[in-house]
Amino acid sequence: MFKALVEQWQSNQEQKRAIAAEKWEQEKRWREEDREEQRQRRAEEEKQQEEQKQERAAEEARREETTRALYGAHLDVLQKAATVSYVSLTCHEDTWTFLARRAFGTWSPEWLTSVVRDHPGQAGPVAKQATFKKNPNLSPGRITKQDNGMQTIEVSGDNLVTIIEELWQTAFGRTGYLALMDTDPNRSACGPLYRRIRTWLDSLEPGTVNKPGHTLVLDERLDTAQPA
Numbered sequence: 001m002f003k004a005l006v007e008q009w010q011s012n013q014e015q016k017r018a019i020a021a022e023k024w025e026q027e028k029r030w031r032e033e034d035r036e037e038q039r040q041r042r043a044e045e046e047k048q049q050e051e052q053k054q055e056r057a058a059e060e061a062r063r064e065e066t067t068r069a070l071y072g073a074h075l076d077v078l079q080k081a082a083t084v085s086y087v088s089l090t091c092h093e094d095t096w097t098f099l100a101r102r103a104f105g106t107w108s109p110e111w112l113t114s115v116v117r118d119h120p121g122q123a124g125p126v127a128k129q130a131t132f133k134k135n136p137n138l139s140p141g142r143i144t145k146q147d148n149g150m151q152t153i154e155v156s157g158d159n160l161v162t163i164i165e166e167l168w169q170t171a172f173g174r175t176g177y178l179a180l181m182d183t184d185p186n187r188s189a190c191g192p193l194y195r196r197i198r199t200w201l202d203s204l205e206p207g208t209v210n211k212p213g214h215t216l217v218l219d220e221r222l223d224t225a226q227p228a
Contacts, residue, residue, distance in 0.1 A: 074168050080201045081164050084157040084214060091218035093151045096143075098189065102170065103163040105133040134162055150219070160197075167194035193218070 089096075142154040155163070171191035200216050 070172060074172075077164060077168075077198050077201060078161050080204070081160045081197075082157050084160060084201075084204070086157065086214075087155045087160055088152055088215045089155050089218070090150060090152045090215070092149055093145070094149075095193075095218055096151050096153060099163055099167075099193070100136070102190075103134070103159070103166045104136050106131045136162070164194065164197055167191075167197070 091099075136156075136159045138153070138159075144152045146152070167190045171194055196218060197216070204214060
């Protein structure tokens with residue numbers, strides 16, 4: 001009887017040890033499977049990160065290539081503008097105010113609207129009100145105000161280059177962040193104005209000796225004047 005009880009106890013102990021060993025082996029397999037899953041997950045994440053990094057690099061390369069191509073075309077526009085002696089630019093006075101202030105800085109209303117300042121023949125800026133980024137050196141008489149709010153401004157090729165460059169930088173040359181931070185409500189006008197001037201420059205033909213200069217009308221309601 002006692003021997004049978006001892007054998008039964010030993011058998012129970014062996015079963016417990018076997019169960020514990022099996023349980024430990026199972027937990028070991030689970031831990032190994034978990035570690036393998038974690039390794040695979042990390043490998044997939046690293047692969048995805050590497051793919052995303054490559055995609056970002058490729059996208060950045062495409063953007064740089066596009067920017068270089070766009071700026072190369074823009075340089076062609078600037079070179080064409082630089083060879084123009086002067087342009088008789090006709091547009092609304094508000095459009096000219098927009099162009100002038102973006103390209104050259106703060107102008108006095110007297111110069112922008114070609115209003116006589118002190119006495120006949122002295123249209124021009126008030127020195128203390130004008131803070132130029134670049135002085136356009138427009139002498140009196142080069143802005144002619146018309147009755148319908150339109151103006152004709154004799155713009156030199158050098159000043160035309162400055163205007164075109166500012167329009168391009170605002171519309172196309174700035175990063176997305178700077179574009180978002182630009183609160184100027186008229187920023188959207190820069191692209192169309194730039195394209196209008198670029199198209200006009202592409203259509204230019206050399207002038208004659210007795211008829212220098214060209215005419216550009218910024219008004220879709222009017223027939224675009226042909227280059228002289």
